[in-house]
Every structure is written in C-alpha cells, then in structure tokens.
Amino acid sequence: MRLINRSHRAxxxxxxxxxxxxxxxxxxxxxxxxxSFGDAVDPAMLSEAGLEFALFDxxxxxxxxxxxxxxxxxxxxxxxxxxxxxxxxxxxSAAFFKTLRPAPAEDVDKVPIKL
Amino acid sequence: MExxxxxxxxxxxxxxxxxxxxxxxxxxxxxxxxxxxxxxKDTQRLVIFWGTFxxxxxxxxxxxxxxxxxxxxxxxxxxxxxxxxxxxxxxMPEADTATSHLAPAATFAGAVRTIVIADAVMGVDxxxxxxxxxxxxxxxxVLGLAISVPIIVWGSQLVIKLVDxxxxxxxxxxxxxxxxAYSMVVREPLLAAWxxxxxxxxxxxxxxxxxxxxxxxxxxxxSENLKPLVVLLPALLVWMLAFEVAAGVWKVQVDYxxxxxxxxxLLAGLRWLGWLPLAAAYLWLxxxxxxxxxxxxxx
Numbered sequence: 001m002r003l004i005n006r007s008h009r010a011x012x013x014x015x016x017x018x019x020x021x022x023x024x025x026x027x028x029x030x031x032x033x034x035x036s037f038g039d040a041v042d043p044a045m046l047s048e049a050g051l052e053f054a055l056f057d058x059x060x061x062x063x064x065x066x067x068x069x070x071x072x073x074x075x076x077x078x079x080x081x082x083x084x085x086x087x088x089x090x091x092x093s094a095a096f097f098k099t100l101r102p103a104p105a106e107d108v109d110k111v112p113i114k115l
Numbered sequence: 116m117e118x119x120x121x122x123x124x125x126x127x128x129x130x131x132x133x134x135x136x137x138x139x140x141x142x143x144x145x146x147x148x149x150x151x152x153x154x155x156k157d158t159q160r161l162v163i164f165w166g167t168f169x170x171x172x173x174x175x176x177x178x179x180x181x182x183x184x185x186x187x188x189x190x191x192x193x194x195x196x197x198x199x200x201x202x203x204x205x206x207m208p209e210a211d212t213a214t215s216h217l218a219p220a221a222t223f224a225g226a227v228r229t230i231v232i233a234d235a236v237m238g239v240d241x242x243x244x245x246x247x248x249x250x251x252x253x254x255x256x257v258l259g260l261a262i263s264v265p266i267i268v269w270g271s272q273l274v275i276k277l278v279d280x281x282x283x284x285x286x287x288x289x290x291x292x293x294x295x296a297y298s299m300v301v302r303e304p305l306l307a308a309w310x311x312x313x314x315x316x317x318x319x320x321x322x323x324x325x326x327x328x329x330x331x332x333x334x335x336x337x338s339e340n341l342k343p344l345v346v347l348l349p350a351l352l353v354w355m356l357a358f359e360v361a362a363g364v365w366k367v368q369v370d371y372x373x374x375x376x377x378x379x380x381l382l383a384g385l386r387w388l389g390w391l392p393l394a395a396a397y398l399w400l401x402x403x404x405x406x407x408x409x410x411x412x413x414x
C-alpha cells in the first residue's frame with residue numbers, strides 16, 4: 001500500500017484536484033511537450049527553410065516556444081508563469097465581456113432608448 | 116552521464132527523485148504494524164528499528180543496482196515503458212489493498228524478513244523511477260534517499276497532509292514520471308541512432324507517453340462521447356510510429372511526396388487512411404460491449 005492512499009483526496013487526485021493546481025500541472029505538461037518539440041526539431045531549420053518570408057519569421061516564433069534542453073525546475077517555473085498568465089487572461093477577459101453584456105430590458109437601471 | 120554539482124540539471128534531477136520518492140512511497144508503518152502485531156512489546160520496538168533500517172538499506176542497494184542495470188542496452192527502454200504504466204497506475208483512482216494479505220509474524224527474524232521483502236517488492240517501481248531520474252549518478256540517488264527517506268519514515272503524517280491539502284502534487288508526480296519515462300526512452304542506446312535519424316519521432320514519442328501515462332487524468336474531464344479518444348489518440352500515434360519504424364527496418368518509402376511506384380503510393384495511403392476502419396471497428400465494438408453490459412445490468 002502506498003503512503004498517499006491513506007488520504008482519500010490524494011488517492012482520488014484526478015477528481016479532487018483544485019482548478020488552480022490542475023491548471024499549473026497542465027501548464028507544466030504543455031511545457032514538457034514543448035521541450036520535447038525543441039529536442040525533436042531544431043527551430044533554426046524552419047527559418048532555413050525560408051518560412052520566415054512566408055509567415056512573419058515563423059522560425060523565430062518557434063525558437064521562443066521550443067525550450068531546448070530545459071531541466072525540470074525550468075519547466076516548473078515556465079509552467080507556473082504560463083498558468084499565472086492564463087489566469088490573468090481569464091480574469092481580464094471575463095471582466096471585459098461582463099461590461100459588454102447588456103442589462104435586462106426590464107431592469108430599473110435600464111436607460112430607455114426609443115428611436 | 117555525470118552531472119555538475121548544484122547545476123540546474125543536478126537540482127532538477129534531485130527534485131524529481133524526491134518527488135517520485137514521496138508519491139511512490141510505501142506505507143512502512145502499516146506493514147510493520149500488520150507484521151509485528153502479535154509480537155511482545157519489547158520485540159515490537161526492535162522490529163520497528165531493524166525493519167525500518169533493513170527497508171532503507173535494501174532500498175538504497177536496489178536503487179544503486181538499478182543505475183548499473185539501466186546502463187545495459189535495452190533496459191533503459193524497458194524501464195521507460197514500465198514507468199509509463201507506473202505513472203498511469205499512480206493516477207488511477209482506485210483503492211489499494213495490496214498489503215491486506217500480510218500475516219502477522221511469530222518471530223523477530225520472521226517479522227524483519229517480511230518487512231524487508233514487502234518493502235523491496237513495493238519499492239521496485241520507486242527504485243526504477245529514481246534510477247531513471249538520476250541520469251546514472253549514484254550521488255544523486257544517495258542524496259535523494261537521504262532527504263526523502265527520513266521524511267517518509269518519520270514524517271509520514273506530513274506527507275499525507277501535504278497530498279491531502281494539495282492533490283495536484285500527485286498529478287505533478289505523474290507528469291514527472293511521464294517526463295522521466297520519455298527521457299529514458301530517448302536515451303536508450305539501441306534507439307539513439309534511430310532517434311537521431313528521425314528527430315520528429317521524439318515529439319511523437321513524447322505525446323504518446325504523456326497521452327498514455329496521463330490518460331486517467333484527462334479521461335475524467337472528457338464527456339462520455341469523447342472517452343474513446345483516450346484509446347484512439349495513443350493508438351493513432353502508435354500506428355504512425357509503426358510506419359516510421361517499418362520504413363527504417365524494411366527500407367520502404369512511406370512518404371507520399373517521395374513515392375515513385377504504385378506500391379509506395381498504396382503504402383502511403385494505408386499509412387494516412389488505414390487507421391480509419393480500425394477506429395470505426397473499435398467504436399462499434401465498444402458500443403456493442405456497452406449495450407451488452409447495460410442489458411446484463413438490467414437483467
């Protein structure tokens with residue numbers, strides 16, 4: 001028996017994990033896959049192929065994304081930054097779209113506009 | 116591979132070893148309690164000390180042995196594939212009752228022997244994982260064990276509180292195990308030249324490993340209609356990878372841009388479209404099994 005199985009929440013981690021924790025681990029996994037992409041393909045090859053003329057320096061874009069030879073701590077840090085960025089983006093976009101939502105027609109604060 | 120002391124690579128490997136040790140740690144206290152429950156109080160204290168000491172010693176010896184075993188060609192690949200299964204098992208939400216059959220020992224020697232053997236059996240996955248994460252460094256293994264074993268033995272409540280408060284630690288452990296499995300597979304000496312010749316397959320291998328190892332996690336988030344993706348996505352990657360391997364082994368052309376005759380065009384067509392009937396057959400079979408299960412449940 002594993003030590004973690006003594007905790008019900010830990011034994012059923014895939015169900016009990018918090019949204020924040022899940023976002024962080026998912027971001028780390030994305031960074032790990034990006035790092036393996038960097039190991040697999042040299043992004044410089046893309047620019048050598050002439051793609052920078054076709055699509056705004058695609059090779060350069062991929063050079064930023066592909067984290068070649070990244071270590072676990074760097075991936076954790078990058079995952080944390082990515083998760084924080086996604087959270088900020090979610091909060092800001094939610095606030096932005098909230099202001100765009102029209103008030104209900106029968107609301108007392110509704111300004112009557114008659115054409 | 117020798118890692119420079121306190122470099123980013125060294126600290127990352129150390130962190131991976133400690134995390135793996137914590138999430139895969141066996142419940143020594145439970146085993147000792149089960150085995151020594153019928154012994155006199157004085158003998159129980161001795162059993163606790165020598166059982167714990169023996170378990171730590173056997174764990175350290177096994178971990179160091181694994182480092183040397185993994186250097187043998189083929190074992191790195193086998194270890195990597197085993198780690199994928201271990202990561203999957205870690206994330207699988209199920210009750211673990213592996214020690215329920217442990218019988219109480221009648222003698223001191225019998226109790227210590229049972230504890231050490233039980234720990235060795237339970238710790239196989241653990242030592243394999245830390246052996247893979249250590250990148251061949253015995254120093255890292257010793258340091259990792261020196262930090263994590265006291266935490267597990269004397270601070271097990273702390274570990275339980277940590278994973279209870281933050282279950283995401285388990286998911287992170289699964290991700291680190293999958294990452295270690297990937298690095299073991301691509302470091303396999305028998306495949307090194309092949310991976311060099313086919314660099315893009317490294318990415319396919321990474322996605323394949325993560326999709327299998329983390330399957331229990333993302334399948335929980337998928338609706339019932341999308342659940343077959345958990346099988347279909349890895350199967351599709353295996354299909355594509357198999358053609359890449361076949362092209363290398365039998366020297367056949369599977370790239371339709373470079374095909375020159377009907378046979379090669381047929382092979383390219385099979386590569387890109389051949390999986391569709393298989394996927395359809397799988398979905399049909401799955402539906403039939405679900406219907407049969409529903410019928411038997413009603414009956």
